[in-house]
Amino acid sequence: EIVLTQSPATLSLSPGESATLSCRASQSVSNYLAWYQQKPGQAPRLLIYDASNRATGIPARFSGSGSGTDFTLTISSLEPEDFAVYYCQQRSNWVTFGGGTKVEIK
Amino acid sequence: ELQLVQSGAEVKKPGESLKISCKGSGDTFNTYWIAWVRQMPGKGLEWMGIIYPGDSDTRYSPSFQGQVTISADKSINTAYLQWSSLKASDTAMYYCARQVASAFDVWGQGTMVTVSS
Numbered sequence: 001e002i003v004l005t006q007s008p009a010t011l012s013l014s015p016g017e018s019a020t021l022s023c024r025a026s027q028s029v030s031n032y033l034a035w036y037q038q039k040p041g042q043a044p045r046l047l048i049y050d051a052s053n054r055a056t057g058i059p060a061r062f063s064g065s066g067s068g069t070d071f072t073l074t075i076s077s078l079e080p081e082d083f084a085v086y087y088c089q090q091r092s093n094w095v096t097f098g099g100g101t102k103v104e105i106k
Numbered sequence: 107e108l109q110l111v112q113s114g115a116e117v118k119k120p121g122e123s124l125k126i127s128c129k130g131s132g133d134t135f136n137t138y139w140i141a142w143v144r145q146m147p148g149k150g151l152e153w154m155g156i157i158y159p160g161d162s163d164t165r166y167s168p169s170f171q172g173q174v175t176i177s178a179d180k181s182i183n184t185a186y187l188q189w190s191s192l193k194a195s196d197t198a199m200y201y202c203a204r205q206v207a208s209a210f211d212v213w214g215q216g217t218m219v220t221v222s223s
Contacts, residue, residue, distance in 0.1 A: 001168075032208040033208075034208060034209035034210070036151075036210075043201055043203075043213040043214065043215055043216055044151065044201070044203075044210070044213055045213070046209055046210060046211045049207065049208060049209035049211070050207070050208060050209075055209075055211060056211075087150065087151055089151070089153075089209070089210070090208075091205075091207075091208035091209070092208075094153070094167060094168075095141070095153035095156075095167070096153065097150055097151040097152065097153065098150070099150050100150050100151075
């Protein structure tokens with residue numbers, strides 16, 4: 001099973017600041033890496049697929065990069081609605097999710 | 107555009123059986139893989155397995171193989187997740203989601219299952 005490790009566990013930032021979230025895989029997943037946003041009481045929402053492609057309707061302030069084992073989700077300027085939990089997910093070998101990064105208001 | 111609508115919250119006792127559903131509407135449900143994802147209270151996401159409703163081809167995560175059964179009825183655009191004997195540790199939110207290539211792009215609203223004596 002491929003293990004995805006997300007860091008940091010919690011990111012405390014202010015609106016307008018930039019957020020950088022990391023996801024590291026225990027072995028290469030090529031570019032089969034997606035990112036999701038989840039707010040309390042809601043289902044996850046797809047943000048990025050295939051490491052760097054924004055899903056339909058996702059604002060340009062969200063961007064993804066990386067390949068192989070190291071991936072990054074960047075939110076260029078945090079809006080109030082961006083404070084949430086973010087998960088990475090791989091589909092290279094079965095499907096696994098990372099443990100999540102909570103982006104909270106500082 | 108596909109929408110996935112899940113059945114309502116359930117409260118069950120240990121040892122009881124349960125079948126929850128995920129109904130697709132607005133698009134060609136039977137031509138996409140539908141996955142089930144568990145989220146235990148306060149925890150992360152866990153992929154349980156996946157089904158192709160068109161021919162009921164099903165794959166299970168090793169962690170859930172033998173613990174649950176995934177099925178589908180393509181005539182009514184519905185996928186199911188069922189348990190034959192629930193445990194307290196099955197208490198969780200369960201989501202269905204459409205898998206397209208390497209990601210899950212459409213999600214149901216979730217079904218909360220509570221197992222308590």
